Amino acid sequence: MYKIAVIPGDGTGPEVVTEGLKVLGSVAKKKDIKYEVVNYDLGGERYKKTGELVPESVLQDLRTCSAIYLGAIGHPDVKPGILEKGILLKMRFDLDLYINLRPVKLFPGVETPIKDKEPGDIDYVVVRENTEGLYTGSGGFLKKGTPDEVAIQESINTRKGIERCIRYAFDFCRKRNKDNKLTLCGKTNVLTYAFDLWQRTYDDVAKEYPDITPDYAHVDAICMWMVKNPEWFDVIVTDNMFGDIITDLAAMTQGGVGVAAGGNINPSGVSMFEPMGGSAPKYTGKNVINPIASVSALQMMLFFLGEDEAALLVESAIKKVISQDMKSMAAGQMGHSTSEVGDLLADFIAKS
Ligand code: IPM
Ligand code: MN
Numbered sequence: 041m042y043k044i045a046v047i048p049g050d051g052t053g054p055e056v057v058t059e060g061l062k063v064l065g066s067v068a069k070k071k072d073i074k075y076e077v078v079n080y081d082l083g084g085e086r087y088k089k090t091g092e093l094v095p096e097s098v099l100q101d102l103r104t105c106s107a108i109y110l111g112a113i114g115h116p117d118v119k120p121g122i123l124e125k126g127i128l129l130k131m132r133f134d135l136d137l138y139i140n141l142r143p144v145k146l147f148p149g150v151e152t153p154i155k156d157k158e159p160g161d162i163d164y165v166v167v168r169e170n171t172e173g174l175y176t177g178s179g180g181f182l183k184k185g186t187p188d189e190v191a192i193q194e195s196i197n198t199r200k201g202i203e204r205c206i207r208y209a210f211d212f213c214r215k216r217n218k219d220n221k222l223t224l225c226g227k228t229n230v231l232t233y234a235f236d237l238w239q240r241t242y243d244d245v246a247k248e249y250p251d252i253t254p255d256y257a258h259v260d261a262i263c264m265w266m267v268k269n270p271e272w273f274d275v276i277v278t279d280n281m282f283g284d285i286i287t288d289l290a291a292m293t294q295g296g297v298g299v300a301a302g303g304n305i306n307p308s309g310v311s312m313f314e315p316m317g318g319s320a321p322k323y324t325g326k327n328v329i330n331p332i333a334s335v336s337a338l339q340m341m342l343f344f345l346g347e348d349e350a351a352l353l354v355e356s357a358i359k360k361v362i363s364q365d366m367k368s369m370a371a372g373q374m375g376h377s378t379s380e381v382g383d384l385l386a387d388f389i390a391k392s
Contacts, residue, residue, distance in 0.1 A: 084115020
């Protein structure tokens with residue numbers, strides 16, 4: 041019996057999560073998976089009403105769940121940084137979700153802005169470190185608000201944090217068994233402390249994985265290759281900030297935020313799965329947002345719960361509905377409403 045914590049969140053979050061749960065219902069019936077859903081109303085609305093972000097009691101509850109399924113966090117009336125730091129990053133740090141896993145896969149029937157690339161050309165995974173680097177909040181102001189002010193934002197890189205991330209990436213690459221190539225994405229030519237430690241750690245861990253071809257690219261160069269030669273990549277491992285940036289670029293190459301999903305993983309604890317798109321206030325409540333990314337997040341969640349058959353079935357439903365039923369991945373242009381896309385997915389699963 042799985043206990044799934046659901047955080048629908050803000051904007052279109054609740055709409056896409058509803059479709060994900062519809063699909064979960066359908067696949068659970070088919071594969072005889074028992075689960076219960078526990079809802080948590082975290083997000084901008086709750087913050088505005090009560091001033092609360094993530095209460096300690098909620099974090100304690102989340103630790104006892106099998107997985108966390110998130111819609112979106114973000115509110116137009118709340119100053120940038122508050123909800124991000126107070127909810128998303130808070131959960132990443134407190135639940136030690138030290139891997140941000142972002143599969144980048146172009147499905148048949150999805151349009152990519154990269155000319156001449158087809159499904160199969162764009163099929164790699166980014167393993168982003170998720171608890172360190174520039175995201176720790178280390179730093180501060182000096183003489184704030186004066187003409188002499190100074191802002192310092194430090195990148196924290198620990199041997200332990202880097203090593204567990206790199207080790208995860210090597211293991212993941214081995215299990216994926218595609219090209220067995222792990223690319224370290226860094227900036228060793230300029231960030232000669234942080235990425236020196238990354239490179240040395242990578243080289244040490246690589247000795248234990250003789251079956252994996254080692255590879256390195258600077259972050260700026262990787263942005264060029266991700267557009268020009270995405271077929272070069274199998275698994276990419278990188279730090280928190282670079283990972284944040286390159287995964288948005290990657291998302292666009294696979295068809296945009298309507299399809300891209302990610303997992304915030306604690307390999308020995310509870311993990312959180314989410315669509316990449318934000319709360320999309322302008323589409324909220326219109327039943328036009330694309331729920332595919334949220335269903336992809338659900339598919340990742342099933343895989344991480346060890347429900348491989350269910351995950352594969354959800355993936356085939358996604359492939360079928362994308363290639364045969366949907367006109368576009370863009371909100372409002374799908375040829376179907378949000379709930380209709382969910383129905384199509386759930387029906388396909390029920391009938392298969
Ligand atoms: C992401 C998001 C977050 C990040 C923001 C919302 C804090 O952009 O998950 O990539 O920067 O990590
Ligand atoms: Mn991001």
